[in-house]
Amino acid sequence: xxxxxxxxxxxxxxxxxxxxxxxxxxxxxxxxxxxxxxxxxxxxxxxxxxxxxxxxxxxxxxxxxxxxxxxxxxxxxxxxxxxxxxxxxxxxxxxxxxxxxxxxxxxxxxxxxxxxxxxxxxxxxxxxxxxxxxxxxxxxxxxxxxxxxxxxxxxxxxxxxxxxxxxxxxxxxx
Amino acid sequence: xxxxxxxxxxxxxxxxxxxxxxxxxxxxxxxxxxxxxxxxxxxxxxxxxxxxxxxxxxxxxxxxxxxxxxxxxxxxxxxxxxxxxxxxxxxxxxxxxxxxxxxxxxxxxxxxxxxxxxxxxxxxxxxxxxxxxxxxxxxxxxxxxxxxxxxxxxxxxxxxxxxxxxxxxxxxxx
DNA sequence: GACGGCATGTAAGTCGTTACATGATTTG
DNA sequence: CAAATCATGTAACGACTTACATGCCGTC
Numbered sequence: 001x002x003x004x005x006x007x008x009x010x011x012x013x014x015x016x017x018x019x020x021x022x023x024x025x026x027x028x029x030x031x032x033x034x035x036x037x038x039x040x041x042x043x044x045x046x047x048x049x050x051x052x053x054x055x056x057x058x059x060x061x062x063x064x065x066x067x068x069x070x071x072x073x074x075x076x077x078x079x080x081x082x083x084x085x086x087x088x089x090x091x092x093x094x095x096x097x098x099x100x101x102x103x104x105x106x107x108x109x110x111x112x113x114x115x116x117x118x119x120x121x122x123x124x125x126x127x128x129x130x131x132x133x134x135x136x137x138x139x140x141x142x143x144x145x146x147x148x149x150x151x152x153x154x155x156x157x158x159x160x161x162x163x164x165x166x167x168x169x170x171x172x173x174x
Numbered sequence: 175x176x177x178x179x180x181x182x183x184x185x186x187x188x189x190x191x192x193x194x195x196x197x198x199x200x201x202x203x204x205x206x207x208x209x210x211x212x213x214x215x216x217x218x219x220x221x222x223x224x225x226x227x228x229x230x231x232x233x234x235x236x237x238x239x240x241x242x243x244x245x246x247x248x249x250x251x252x253x254x255x256x257x258x259x260x261x262x263x264x265x266x267x268x269x270x271x272x273x274x275x276x277x278x279x280x281x282x283x284x285x286x287x288x289x290x291x292x293x294x295x296x297x298x299x300x301x302x303x304x305x306x307x308x309x310x311x312x313x314x315x316x317x318x319x320x321x322x323x324x325x326x327x328x329x330x331x332x333x334x335x336x337x338x339x340x341x342x343x344x345x346x347x348x
Numbered sequence: 349g350a351c352g353g354c355a356t357g358t359a360a361g362t363c364g365t366t367a368c369a370t371g372a373t374t375t376g
Numbered sequence: 377c378a379a380a381t382c383a384t385g386t387a388a389c390g391a392c393t394t395a396c397a398t399g400c401c402g403t404c
Contacts (some may be wrong), residue, residue, distance in 0.1 A: 004363075005269065012278035022383050032277055035270040039365055044385055066372040068383060078281075085282050085290075090272045090297045095179065096209040097265045099325065101258075103206055104186035105318040108259050113318055116259075123264045144279040144287055147340060151273065158332050166321060178391075196355050213393055218357055240400040242355060 001080070006042040007050065011081040014056060014073040016142070021047050021069070030134060031145070034127075034152055047071060055080055098123060114170050121163035128156035175254070180216040181224065185255040188230060188247040190316070195221050195243070204308060205319070208301075208326055221245060229254055272297060288344050295337035302330035 009032065013024050021043050028038045050056045055077035061070040073081070098120045105113035131152045138149060183206065187198050195217050202212045224230045229251035235244040247255070272294045279287035305326045312323060 005271070005274075006363095008274060008278070012274070012281070015278065015281040020383075021385090032274060035268050035273040035277075037267070037364085040385075041365065041387090042363080048385095062372095063382075064373070066383065081278070081281060085275055085278065086286065088293060090293070091269065092271065092297075093211070093269045094209050095265065095267045097179070097263065099209040099322060100179075100182060100186070100206060102318055102325075103209075103322045104182070104189065104255070104259065105321075106316040107186070107189040107252075107255060112260065119262060119264070123266070142280040143344075144276055147279075147344075148273055148277045150340075151276075151336070154336060162325070162328060166324075170317075170321075180391090194355075195357090211392085214357075215359090215393065216391080222357095237354075238401070240355065 001053065003080075003084075004046075005036065006038055006046045008081070008084055009036060009038050010043065010046055010050060010071075011055065011073060011077050011084075014071055015078065015081055016145075018070050018072045020061075020071070031148075035148075050077070114167060117163045117167040117170075121160050121167075124156045124159040124163070128153065128160070131156060175227065177254075177258075178220075179210065180212055180220045182255070182258050183210060183212050184217065184220055184224060184245075185229065185247060185251050185258075188245055189252065189255055190319075192244050192246045194235075194245070205322075209322075224251070288341060291337045291341040291344075295334050295341075298330045298333040298337070302327065302334070305330060 009028065010024065013019065013027060019027070021040070024043055025038065025040060028036075032038075047056065047058070051058050051071070053076075054074060056071045057074050058069045058071045060067070062068050098116070102116050102120070105116050108116075131149065135149055135153065138146060141149070183202065184198065187193065187201060193201070195214070198217055199212070199214060202210075206212075221230065221232070225232050225245070229248055230245045231248050232243045232245045234241070236242050272290070276290050276294070279290055282290075305323065309323055309327065312320060315323070
């Protein structure tokens, strides 16, 4: 059937409620973006593909004269989604420039190297604030949607504490 | 000067010691891979490019009749590396299929959804064991190299605890 | 002498982002 | 009426992986 990551984003979002491609992008940017991003260049072609496979059904729902297509999950689409949710593949990839810097930080004078921990903590402090704003407007989310939001909050807090603890350790340890 | 992520991997590794492209791949696969992977298809072309820019210098160092090139960091290369280490860009991207599943888990019966937390914990338990093996053979690493290893260990432990705690919470909360 | 590891390199293909083109609608 | 937002779509580019091609070396 030929799937990719975007497939599951599309099917998963439509399991929550019918929506347009434009709306999907907005939802992704406020939620899964932190662990799974998606762009228009992926979303729109994938919607067309999944429609031709019969996993989603598109219906015209214009706003006045402005064209607009709203998609629904078909039974077949729901089956695929459930199949993936029950599957066990656990692909996990990260590109973390700040950790890469830390890894090579021995090339820097010790003081400057330790500073990198502070920069990393700051970055996660900013993410935390952003997530807290999101959380404030997230009443009534389904339980597992709010569980991943909680994950984001807990993870940021852990990162901040870890960086602070290591900074202390390195300053004392000298 | 036109840089990419592989640029910093190459320069950073050569700051540790001179090595060949083949060796770089091995080192990456045992260390930065978890937060910054690199393949031959990136490493070899990048080494050629950086050599022509004068940031690294290649020297022939065959093993018998088997050709082999060992690269060294030039002064210019060291300057570039320091520039990047002091820069503040903090690009951070993640593709975490297991979190994506969790986000969409409301489409599943509650029991099965909770199971996803166990699968995620198991995955991190496996990573932890792998890192512990790495750690056992990591005496004498430079301080910030072992700091990132410690990060991996601490992060895995935190993930496992988080999943277990949430699983308990969801089972009790019903 | 077969197999696994050393060693370099590239071609093909996938994945993903960015930026643009187009045009309707709402809001200040 | 200008600017922001709604809405769809694609083209070009860059990042990355996989698999292959090639051949030497050590060891069982």
